[in-house]
Amino acid sequence: MTALADAGTPPIDDRSVGRDQSFGSEVSTGMGRLGSRLLNVFAGLALAYLFAPIFVIVLFSFNKPAGKFNYVWQEFTLDNWLHPFAKSELFDAFVVSLQVAVVATIVATIFGTLIALALVRYRFTGNGLVNLLIVLPLTTPEIVMGSSLLTLFLNPPQPLDSFSWAWNDERGFRTIVIAHILFCLSFVALTVKARVRGFDWSLEDAAMDLGARPMRTFRKVTLPLIVPGIAAAGLLSFALSLDDFIITLFVRGDEKTFPIQIFGASRVEVSPQINVLATMVLLVSVGLMGAGTLRKARRDAARTPS
Amino acid sequence: MVQSRDAPAGWGEGGETALNEATGHDVIVLEHVTKRFGDFFAVHDADFAIPHGEFFAMLGPSGCGKTTTLRMIAGFEVPTSGAIRLEGRDVSRVPPYRRNVNTVFQQYALFPHMNVFDNVAFGPRSRKVPEAEIKTRVGEMLEIVRLEGFAQRMPQQLSGGQQQRIALARALVNFPSALLLDEPLGALDLKLRQAMQIELKRIQREVGIAFVFVTHDQEEALTMSDRIAIMNEGWVEQIGRPEEIYHRPETVFVAGFIGQANLWQTTVDAASGDTADVTLGERRITAAISGRSVRRGDPVTFMVRPERVRVSLDEPGNGHQAVACRVVDLVFQGPVVRFALDAAGAEVVAHVGADEQLPLLRPGDAVWASWERDAALLLSGAAADAGDAPTAVGAET
Numbered sequence: 001m002t003a004l005a006d007a008g009t010p011p012i013d014d015r016s017v018g019r020d021q022s023f024g025s026e027v028s029t030g031m032g033r034l035g036s037r038l039l040n041v042f043a044g045l046a047l048a049y050l051f052a053p054i055f056v057i058v059l060f061s062f063n064k065p066a067g068k069f070n071y072v073w074q075e076f077t078l079d080n081w082l083h084p085f086a087k088s089e090l091f092d093a094f095v096v097s098l099q100v101a102v103v104a105t106i107v108a109t110i111f112g113t114l115i116a117l118a119l120v121r122y123r124f125t126g127n128g129l130v131n132l133l134i135v136l137p138l139t140t141p142e143i144v145m146g147s148s149l150l151t152l153f154l155n156p157p158q159p160l161d162s163f164s165w166a167w168n169d170e171r172g173f174r175t176i177v178i179a180h181i182l183f184c185l186s187f188v189a190l191t192v193k194a195r196v197r198g199f200d201w202s203l204e205d206a207a208m209d210l211g212a213r214p215m216r217t218f219r220k221v222t223l224p225l226i227v228p229g230i231a232a233a234g235l236l237s238f239a240l241s242l243d244d245f246i247i248t249l250f251v252r253g254d255e256k257t258f259p260i261q262i263f264g265a266s267r268v269e270v271s272p273q274i275n276v277l278a279t280m281v282l283l284v285s286v287g288l289m290g291a292g293t294l295r296k297a298r299r300d301a302a303r304t305p306s
Numbered sequence: 307m308v309q310s311r312d313a314p315a316g317w318g319e320g321g322e323t324a325l326n327e328a329t330g331h332d333v334i335v336l337e338h339v340t341k342r343f344g345d346f347f348a349v350h351d352a353d354f355a356i357p358h359g360e361f362f363a364m365l366g367p368s369g370c371g372k373t374t375t376l377r378m379i380a381g382f383e384v385p386t387s388g389a390i391r392l393e394g395r396d397v398s399r400v401p402p403y404r405r406n407v408n409t410v411f412q413q414y415a416l417f418p419h420m421n422v423f424d425n426v427a428f429g430p431r432s433r434k435v436p437e438a439e440i441k442t443r444v445g446e447m448l449e450i451v452r453l454e455g456f457a458q459r460m461p462q463q464l465s466g467g468q469q470q471r472i473a474l475a476r477a478l479v480n481f482p483s484a485l486l487l488d489e490p491l492g493a494l495d496l497k498l499r500q501a502m503q504i505e506l507k508r509i510q511r512e513v514g515i516a517f518v519f520v521t522h523d524q525e526e527a528l529t530m531s532d533r534i535a536i537m538n539e540g541w542v543e544q545i546g547r548p549e550e551i552y553h554r555p556e557t558v559f560v561a562g563f564i565g566q567a568n569l570w571q572t573t574v575d576a577a578s579g580d581t582a583d584v585t586l587g588e589r590r591i592t593a594a595i596s597g598r599s600v601r602r603g604d605p606v607t608f609m610v611r612p613e614r615v616r617v618s619l620d621e622p623g624n625g626h627q628a629v630a631c632r633v634v635d636l637v638f639q640g641p642v643v644r645f646a647l648d649a650a651g652a653e654v655v656a657h658v659g660a661d662e663q664l665p666l667l668r669p670g671d672a673v674w675a676s677w678e679r680d681a682a683l684l685l686s687g688a689a690a691d692a693g694d695a696p697t698a699v700g701a702e703t
Binding site (some may be wrong): 001041200202205206208209211212213216220221224225262 | 324381401402403408409411412413415416417418419428429432476477480536556
């Protein structure tokens with residue numbers, strides 16, 4: 001009956017905010033069509049507010065700026081997309097960012113997952129304390145975290161002197177990776193913990209009951225079932241690392257990551273290649289999200305008994 | 307019949323006798339097993355044996371220690387003291403993956419990311435059985451549980467009853483010397499549960515190994531088991547065949563937990579050997595003592611099942627014990643009439659069958675409640691030891 005009442009609205013609205021619409025018209029039966037129209041307008045505005053900046057990024061990757069600053073629309077061109085790596089400093093910084101993100105994500109995902117499993121699976125003394133401490137790196141203001149990390153890298157505490165390999169050289173790639181692992185670790189541990197909490201541990205009992213040793217139980221039963229949660233946590237921590245500016249700024253030494261390079265160069269030049277690279281990252285993440293959603297939808301479909 | 311070159315003893319034809327000679331006729335032996343979690347005793351001094359091929363139930367209210375006992379046999383818990391023997395070998399500290407028993411879990415615990423074939427093949431694969439043999443074995447097991455065409459299905463595509471059968475196949479494919487079942491029918495609806503009871507019995511007869519079965523449903527335990535262990539608050543109260551447990555309970559708890567029972571608290575006037583005298587109302591009554599012996603002055607509980615109680619207007623003659631009562635309530639239920647009577651403050655419940663000649667009675671009428679002498683038992687201890695509402699527990703049929 002909702003569909004009948006809204007038959008007059010343009011089809012585009014039906015698709016974009018179809019759900020809100022039917023929900024709205026049911027609640028506001030008394031208000032009738034005016035109410036549901038207003039709701040559509042507000043929903044549309046909210047979406048525009050959310051997506052306008054992203055749209056501008058993509059749009060200006062096709063711009064041919066008059067000077068060095070890609071701020072004003074001039075004319076359409078594909079040049080930037082044909083030469084995405086034309087600015088070598090920008091490309092180098094992009095590669096550095098990718099390297100940092102890959103290393104930090106791998107390390108943080110492995111250890112964060114183990115922390116999450118331990119926190120959920122076992123009751124041990126200090127369980128509550130670890131739960132609390134794991135949140136701290138995320139709630140501490142980045143500016144505080146960054147400056148404190150810099151202090152630490154400049155003055156290694158005496159007992160840690162033997163680990164001086166971590167900061168014996170100049171600050172740079174290594175210190176950035178260490179800092180990124182720090183916040184990614186907390187992030188992965190929290191995300192995986194939320195996913196693992198609903199895990200049916202009797203499955204592990206069943207595997208061991210059937211003769212699987214603990215390693216085989218983990219590889220064949222536990223891991224495959226929590227891998228979607230781990231993958232999601234890894235992807236998000238990759239994005240966090242790629243994007244980090246404040247902490248990186250403190251610990252980077254002379255190294256330049258993608259955000260640092262853009263910010264540093266922005267006084268003299270904002271090239272459209274920035275938009276091209278940003279759009280690429282956007283496409284990759286949207287692609288991954290789409291693949292994940294598709295996979296889930298297919299699995300849900302398989303689950304319904306035939 | 308399942309035949310396999312690798313079948314551990316207890317499965318093949320010749321294996322059983324050879325095994326029985328080697329290890330005696332018990333597959334599982336618990337020797338004074340106690341399990342403590344901190345200050346809490348989950349199991350107290352469990353000491354019993356389960357022979358090969360027996361259908362053995364552990365029955366009790368939740369928290370009685372039956373599941374902990376099962377988990378100790380499976381290897382998920384280590385006894386605080388005592389020993390568990392499987393086919394003669396002490397396995398108290400052996401991890402589950404090195405014990406030759408398998409478990410059917412309460413919610414089946416099928417691996418959701420594997421299809422039925424891979425679920426059933428998981429055990430043999432863990433034990434490095436050649437893939438060709440796994441294929442035949444899985445096929446045989448799916449046949450036994452009557453789900454031959456389902457190998458490629460995912461567990462989520464199966465109904466509760468089918469999942470239950472797959473869980474059975476997945477456990478039995480390892481040729482365990484005993485199968486452990488943790489409330490396996492609890493998640494099924496009533497009709498399916500009754501069908502699965504018959505099915506479980508059939509499969510047990512077919513494979514011939516011991517099934518150790520945990521349940522809180524007394525009807526299920528009475529229907530399916532060769533023997534039942536009744537547990538309460540960590541103690542094994544009584545072990546016996548269903549009819550023994552029903553007709554000759556040894557503790558007040560067992561009398562109240564299995565079926566319905568009239569339980570009257572009183573004290574011993576005189577005791578001699580197997581019988582003792584107590585006073586009910588104004589009458590001195592002699593009854594057999596069941597379970598622990600009692601002495602003069604001890605608190606005891608007098609027990610008689612409602613279906614053994616007769617109701618009459620006149621005092622019955624010799625050979626019957628009787629108390630004078632007043633009718634409180636009566637309910638006609640077709641095959642039986644249920645009476646609630648009052649005998650000087652004590653409640654008496656009587657289920658009177660259709661073949662009895664009943665006078666027309668109304669609440670308030672004075673009657674006699676009577677029973678044959680062998681229908682009554684004296685149990686050591688007070689009725690307060692029994693379950694929450696002893697006379698309310700019981701099959702409604």
